[in-house]
Amino acid sequence: MTLRRWRLQTRLIVLAGLVLLLVGAGIGTASWLSVRGSLMADLDSQLTSMTSHARSGDGPGAGPGTSGNPGTSGGGDDSAAAVDSALRYLFQPGVGDGALVVVDSGGGGEGLIAEAGLARPRALSAEAIDALLEVEPEGTESAHESVRVPGFGAYRVVAFHDGGTTTVYGVPQGSVDSALERTAWTTAFVVLIGVIATAALMAVIIHRQLRDLRDVARTAREVTDLELSAGKPELALRVPADLAVPGTEVGDVGASVNRMLDHVGSALEERYRGTEQMRRFVADASHELRTPIATIRGWADLTRPYRDDLPAEVTTSLGKIDSGAMRMSSLVDDLLLLARLEAGRQPTREDTVDVSSLLVELVEDAHVVNPDHAISLDVPPEALEVRGAADQVRRVVSIVLTNACVHTPPGTRVHVEALAARKPVSGQLPSDVVAIRISDDGGGIPPEIRDRVFDRFVRGDPSRARQDGAKGGSSGLGLSIAAGLVELMRGGISMSSTDAGTSFELRLPAA
Structure with missing residues (x-):
C-alpha cells in the first residue's frame, strides 16, 4: 500500500515521526561523536604525557635492573637500555593497569604489560607483539592509533623510531569503548522516547487541527x-x-x-x-x-x-x-x-386478493392468446392472498406475463409460480411477502437495456414494427407502470436476465 492511499492524518503523523526520527538520529550521532572525541582526546593526552616523560628520562626508575638513565642498563647493551626505557614508562606515576610497551631493535621484539598485583610487568605474547609492531611510525613520532591487541582488547597506541629501535607505547581503550557504548544506548533510548512522545503529542495536535476538515467531509x-x-x-x-x-x-x-x-x-x-x-x-x-x-x-x-x-x-x-x-x-x-x-x-385499496385464482385465470387467457408458447403454472395447494387492489395486481401480473410471451420467439417455455415467504425465491424474503415469479427460456433482454427496463419508453427492439391485434407492438410503458403499481402496494419488483432467459419476481405484502 502506497503512502498516498493512507488517511491524511495518518500520513502527517508518519511523516512527522520520520522527520523526528531523522533529527533525533542526527542529534544522537553528533552527541556520540562529540563524547567520543572528548574521551579519545583525554586518552591521547594521557598517552602523550606518559610517553614524553618516559622518553625524556624525567620519570623515576622502573624497579629492579633499571637505572635513572634510559640509555644505560645493567647489561650495558642497547636492547637492555630500550627495555629499561620501556620499564620506565610502565612504572612512572599515572600509568594504569594494562599499559604496555613493545621494543624492537631489529633482533626480534619484546613486549611488556603492567598488571595490578604484579611486581614486574608480564611479557606479551608473540601474536600481540606482532599486532603492535604493525603500527607504522612516521619520522620520530606517529599519530595515535587504535589497535586491537589479541588477548587484551582495544588499545590506543603511539610508535616511535629512534635509530634502529622501534618503540610502541599503549594504554587500554576498553574504558573509553564501554563509556561510548553506554552513551550510544542511552542516546538511542532517549531519542526513541523523545520521538514517541513527540509523535504522540503531534498526533493529538494534528487530530485537533483536522477537525474542521472532518466536519467538511461529514457534510x-x-x-x-x-x-x-x-x-x-x-x-x-x-x-x-x-x-x-x-x-x-x-x-x-x-x-x-x-x-x-x-x-x-x-x-x-x-x-x-x-x-x-x-x-x-x-x-x-x-x-x-x-x-x-x-x-x-x-x-x-x-x-x-x-x-x-x-x-x-x-x-x-x-x-x-x-x-x-x-x-x-x-x-x-x-x-x-x-x-x-x-x-x-x-389511489389504491387494501383489499385481500386471491393470487392463486388470479394466476389461474391469467394463465388460461395467455394460453388462448399465445398458443405458440408453452405456458405452465405452479401454485401451492393452499390459497395465497396479498394486500392490494385486485385490478392493480391483475394488471401488474398481466404486463409481465404478456411481455414474456410477446418478446420471445414461438416455442418458448414460460413458467409462472407463486410461493409464500416460508419457501424463499431468489434469496431471503420477508416473512409477510408472497413472491410471484414469471420466467422464460427465451433469448434474454439485450445487455444494454437490462439496467433500465423499468424506465419509460424502453423497448428491446426500437425498430420493431408495431403490429395490430392482441399482440401489438410495445410502447415501452408496461414495465414502468408495473413497477409504479407494485411500489404503490408497498411491494417490490426485480429482474434477472441472461442469454438463457429472463426472470421477473414480484414481491407483494401477504394478507
Missing part, C-alpha cells in the same frame, strides 16, 4: 446519503459558515463545497421544474386526448352496422381507424396512469 457524506433521484430535491445542507471562509486550506475547501452544492441544488431544482412541467403536460395532454379519441371511436362504432354495404377500401380504412383509436386510447390511459403514479395521486 459531503450527508449530502451523498440524501435521496435526490426522485421527488422534489431537498439540498439544504451546507458547510458551516465559519468553516467556509476563504484564506485557509479548510476554508477554501469548505467554500468550494458550498459553491458546488449551490450549483447542484440549482440544477436539481431546474430538473425538478422541468420534470414537473413534463408530467403536467403529459397528464393534461392525456386527459385532453381522451375526449377526441372517444369521439373517434364512437363515430367509428356507428359505422359498424353499415360496413357490409360499403366498398372494401372504405371498410378496411374504418377498421384501421377503429384499431388505431383503440391503441391510442390505451396509450393515453397508460401515460395518464404513469403521470398519476409519479405524482403520487393514484
